[in-house]
Amino acid sequence: MQSLTNFVDWLFGADAQPVIFSAVVFICAIIVGSVLAAWISRGTVRSVLAQRDHETKAAAIGTLIDAATEASVWNSLTPAEQVLSDRAVGQADIQLRLLPVKSSGIAANWAANQLAELKRTSATFGYQLEPALIEFRDRLIDWQNKPNRARKVFQADLDRWKLQSSSSDKAVLAEQDAWVAQQHHDKYTAPVAAPEFTPLAPTPARQLPSTYPANPSNPSTETQQLLDDVNALEVRGSEPLTRP
Known part of the structure; x- marks a missing residue:
């Protein structure tokens, strides 16, 4: 009982006024800050939701x-x-x-x-x-x-x-x-007609001659003359050289 009386006397005394004032200011600041934070957060959330909508x-x-x-x-x-x-x-x-x-x-x-x-x-x-x-x-x-x-x-x-x-x-x-x-x-489910196929006419096989001539045709006169000249040169080259 004495402790309660002492606390009441201190609370209403002149020495406790600065402490009480500081505590009240601190509590009010916390409340105001919380309200402002909630108001700002609510506005931000509402703007985000409005933008999303x-x-x-x-x-x-x-x-x-x-x-x-x-x-x-x-x-x-x-x-x-x-x-x-x-x-x-x-x-x-x-x-x-x-x-x-x-x-x-x-x-x-x-x-x-x-x-x-x-x-x-x-x-x-x-x-x-x-x-x-x-x-x-x-x-x-x-x-x-x-x-x-x-x-x-x-x-x-x-x-x-x-x-x-x-x-x-x-x-x-x-x-x-x-x-x-x-x-x-019906327009998009109608069956599509298959294109008609026309067979191509068979190509006749090329026939080769069954026999060939046994002897070829005689060479021309100019070709024969050229061959004779070549043979004559070979004969001259094979003869031995003699001094006079």
Whole structure:
């Protein structure tokens, strides 16, 4: 009890004021430093996450724009190219929906509807799809820059398409898509005719003479004269030399 009384007397005494003041300042400095460090770390993490989301959004939008270009010439693609394009679109759609943006789902639905429309019209109106591609690109870029304003435009388009499409129209479009898909499948699965082989005419064998002349023809006169001169020179060279 006496120790507690002494501590209280020291705490409220004049000698303890500098120590208490230093301790309070030290504790406040630690608290303020911790708060500032947490605030700076939070800002850094948020900027890193925002940059990552921006890059993911840009990559997804780029993939969708490239897929729209392929969808405008959908019937001219091979089945393997169509499968690769659909896989890329599926991955971009998932990335777009997983973004921490409120309007990402609406943008993904709008892009999917537009891509389906481009594929459907590529069979007959492929040469008229350039304005639609430009509009598709500009809408997605506008959504990337101003998602709140673009969300209203996307939602208005989705509501309008929902009102315009009835059950009968959906059935007709489904039959049209099935017919186009069947035609495309038959185009790339038709058997290729083998080239005709024309046999070459046999070449007649060259016949050699069965007999040859026994004696060759007589040499010419000039050749015979040359041989006689050579023989005469040999005879002269073999005779002994005699002095007169």
